[in-house]
Amino acid sequence: MGLKPRLETAFERLLFQSRWLMAPFYVGLVLALAMLLVVFCKELIYYLPKVFSFDAGLTSNDAILAVLTLVDLSLAGNLLLIVMFSGYENFVSKLDLDGETDRPPWMGTVDFSGLKMKLIASIVAISGIQLLKTFMNIGKTGYELNTQEALWGVIIHLTFVASGVLLALMDWLTSKTDKH
Incomplete structure (x- = not known):
């Protein structure tokens, strides 16, 4: 039973090359990141003049809510970057960035399990900020x-927190079992 049949080999090559169908998804995420940047800039432009206005200026609570909104958008952007880089490197192709000095240290080391944990942690943080905004109002x-x-x-929010804890527990349990 030496060589594989040609049909099987061709199918496996096609299956392997199909990973490139994910590339447009990552381009879409780049556009979503640009969209978040536009919204971030709009929020910043909206709040900046209010900081210097003495008539209807920002109260301390308004300033905190404005900052929380900007942090929220920043966390969503970070989440997009993590998903883009990790997803591309895990499922499509390694990023060839030889000689790049400012490459983040986590790039190329975040596996699917780490991506899952970063994703749920970001979702919990974003959810917590939204909840804090509600309470501050x-x-x-x-x-x-x-x-x-x-x-x-x-x-x-508590569901997201519980999900994160359960995912961490599952990863911990998996790390304690023998590898197959």
């Missing part, structure tokens, strides 16, 4: 608290 004039929406926000 309580008692603010013109803001009507929707208690059912706030309750669901807490439930969803």
